[in-house]
Amino acid sequence: MTAEIDNIPQEKPLSQFKAALECKCPKCRKGDMFIGKMYSFGKKKSYTNCPYCNFQFEMEPGYFYVAMFVSYAMNVAQMVTLAVATYVLTGSESPWLYIAILLGSAFILSPFNFRYSRVILLYWLTPNLHYDPERAKRPYRELMK
Numbered sequence: 001m002t003a004e005i006d007n008i009p010q011e012k013p014l015s016q017f018k019a020a021l022e023c024k025c026p027k028c029r030k031g032d033m034f035i036g037k038m039y040s041f042g043k044k045k046s047y048t049n050c051p052y053c054n055f056q057f058e059m060e061p062g063y064f065y066v067a068m069f070v071s072y073a074m075n076v077a078q079m080v081t082l083a084v085a086t087y088v089l090t091g092s093e094s095p096w097l098y099i100a101i102l103l104g105s106a107f108i109l110s111p112f113n114f115r116y117s118r119v120i121l122l123y124w125l126t127p128n129l130h131y132d133p134e135r136a137k138r139p140y141r142e143l144m145k
């Protein structure tokens with residue numbers, strides 16, 4: 001049985017960067033991490049387990065609290081960039097312009113930060129979490145049959 005699985009030609013796996021960009025599971029790079037689209041009116045949720053290989057994304061209880069710090073760093077980087085860009089482009093010294101732009105962009109970018117803080121955490125900040133070609137061979141539901 002295992003020999004049969006091993007002989008099935010596999011499509012080339014996504015590169016790490018592309019898989020991260022598409023929010024795929026870091027273990028199999030096939031299953032999605034999140035439910036629905038990044039910008040939609042539905043609720044923002046991620047799968048508890050990879051729909052393809054059954055990898056548990058939140059590896060231990062409260063693991064995604066760490067993603068909060070990643071999200072914070074992303075936010076600070078975006079705010080500083082936007083504040084400098086606003087100053088360079090408008091030369092304005094009105095605090096209201098900066099408040100409006102920074103709060104608006106924080107709101108608009110929050111779904112992006114929510115997703116990619118978790119992706120960055122799992123792909124690059126978690127030691128011992130690597131792509132596993134074995135997991136990418138077959139959906140776990142098929143293997144359990």
Ligand SMILES: [Zn+2]
Nearest residue numbers: 025028050053
């Ligand atoms: Zn997976």
